Amino acid sequence: MLSRLISGSLGVLFATTVGVAGLTTVATPASADSAPGGEITRSEVLSRAQNWVTRQVKYNLTRASGTLYTDVEGDNRYGPDCSGLVSMAWHITANSGKGGNSTDDFEVWSQTEFLPSLHDLKPGDAILKNGHIELFARWKNPANHTQGAWTYSLNGTGNPDGNGWQEDWAKGPIANWRGQVGDESWSSMQNYRPIRYKKIVDDPAEAPRPLVDSQGTRLTDFDGDGRPDILGLGASGDDLWLIPNTSSSGSPSRGQSIQISSGWRTITKYWLADYDGDGRTDILGTQDPDKLFVWRNISTPGNPSVAPLVSLGTAWNTLAKLVIGDFTGDGKVDIGGVNASTGDQFWVVPNTSTPGNPSRGQSIPMTTGWSTITRFWAADYDRDGKTDLIGLQGTDQMFAWRNTATGGTPSFAPLANLGTGWSSLTKLVLGDFTGDGKVDIAGWTAWNADQLYVVPNTTSGTTLSRGQSIPMSTGWASITSYLVTDYDGDGKTDLLGVQGDDQMLTWRGTHSGGTPGFTALTSLGTAWSTISHIPTAQ
Structure with missing residues (x-):
């Protein structure tokens, strides 16, 4: 059981905030707010x-x-x-x-x-x-x-x-x-x-937003101190916070929450990526859902901040299942997705930014035949430095497409079959869990979410493949959402998870030589129920 893994945890750190003078307030374009004296x-x-x-x-x-x-x-x-x-x-x-x-x-x-x-x-x-x-x-x-x-x-x-x-x-x-x-x-x-x-009225019913987007569970460094942080939206979805990482190697910990800005209520989906190529993690977000914006990261260590939004245009509701990665081979992260009407054709929206100036180019149509793919992930699965696509067909079969882009022109090799039986796992996450430098896939038993399995990446050269699933520990059933990153900075991929809705836990990776492993959990404190969504990178 999970309770058996608690040995050696840090003391509980309650979520508090410090004041930061001169924070940048981002006025997000919003639907009409109330009139004085009105509803x-x-x-x-x-x-x-x-x-x-x-x-x-x-x-x-x-x-x-x-x-x-x-x-x-x-x-x-x-x-x-x-x-x-x-x-x-x-x-x-x-x-x-x-x-x-x-x-x-x-x-x-x-x-x-x-x-x-x-x-x-x-x-x-x-x-x-x-x-x-x-x-x-x-x-x-x-x-x-x-x-x-x-x-x-x-x-x-x-x-x-x-x-x-x-x-x-x-x-x-x-x-x-x-x-x-x-x-x-x-x-x-x-x-x-x-x-x-x-004159107060209930908010319109909305589809509940998950705490973590299952398509992207990776944390990145936001304030520029070299350690991956956690961004979080407050309970109303309007205020954005940074929970800084204060870990040292082998000792995971977090600092006091810092409010970055407010005005985010109308943003419906988030991605984290260095969109303008200046070496900092920016925020991308959709609104309505027709508009896409980017907020440049202008943080300094310990002082998170974002520049005013830049529009990346409209008509984004014509694409679905968006993924972020360098699909054109020019070193910039692009945006990919399938057409929303049928899901059959893949498109790439190229990134034409320069540092400090986010922009996008004309959408590029790619191949058809993608309508049976229900979920996408973006990762460099074959370690050639290019972002590949991984996709789940239906619920049971996994495919991967090697990125063969050159000279700014996106392209993919024919699919490689990563086998069936994937319906036996849930809450899939990607990361190097075996310590061999390759991106593996991990998940939990679908029937009870209690046991962790790692599916190792056995790719060689341009031949994409996976190995036999490796059973890990049990006792994970109370964890509702997972995050992946090297949280303590020791060079190994760690897991973070929310227990129930209020406590954040982390398990340090101890994998080496192709063998996955994790330490006993460490608590990153309670009061995480005050966070309604954690934006992540893919």
Whole structure:
């Protein structure tokens, strides 16, 4: 069982954040946000509240003109106190002359209603008592409300300076720059009444996004310190965070979470790749899903940051099953995919970027006959320096296509058969798990996800092949998502996995001489349920 592997783990590191002055805020093109005083979705309410946390808004109860803070649009000004924060988050116009409603105003305001029970609270509602109000973010445990709630709040300390400023800052579920979090116990919540803004609406139902994209599970170095990091989107999908890697060889560890920017809510799919060829990992993302954008990485070690987005055009909904890799042989990562209507023809969209200037060329049609391929992976399977394609036909048979591109012209050799029986494995990941420098395929038993198998790469020259599956340890059934990288920097491929939805674990690779192996797990802390998606590379 997994519990038997816990020996030697690090102490739990809780996800907190440090303040970073001057972070670049990326204004992602978005569908229309709320109008002042109009209907507003729950996710936008939380995003607006998080904006004040990010901007380090400090508490002041005076509502003097010089103390008011703007909202994210900069069009409205609100008092930097508990009721001003809720007024701003709900985007209301009531009492705009004094910086929004007071707690007394909310008590009798016609646009709010009290809920029958605290259990009826949804994200974006509020809890109100005499003289104080907080925005409800979410339950700490949706299955057990008595474990309390995460909130957005500005509380004050009761010790103002001569201008009314108090040593308290806007806070939320993830700690602010002073280490403060918005946190209410179930017992403390009994002093509050649950209240709802009548114009708040539930977000449209969306297909759930997996924590990790199964097509690409690889982590890369984002802040430029030479160690692969974890990027993560907050629970609302609007704020982007970096969880830095602080490992040394043989000792996996992570640092405090750093918020990079907000405004990512409308991006539906992510890829990580050095798109402009400057040696840094950039972010690519689709919106609508017709548009594709790229955000150049301009980080320095310990200070993650991205440049404003660059559009790579529209009509991306005409392609499906996108893969990222150098398919033209010019050293730049291109984008490949099959036509969305039938899945039968493969296309390559060439990368025409120069460092600092992302761009793409005209799509190049390739061969047909791909409609039976249900999943693609991109990897240099034959170690010739070119990105090959690996594809699963139906659920049981695996093929690989060698990349034979030259001079900027993409091409692939005829398929090589990597055998059948692949339906017996699930959660497939790619990486060098045997220590021979070749990309292997690993997966877990499909019927219970409990035992790990490694399928070794036995390719020689241009002859693509695989060896017999190697059974590894059991006890993996509680791991829901996997990531692959050399996390501790010892030159061997490690595994990371999320246990349940809240704890991140890592297993150091110990493989050598063609024999796969992993150490006992190390914990990278809890509170990972605050991350809704981890962008990865292929």
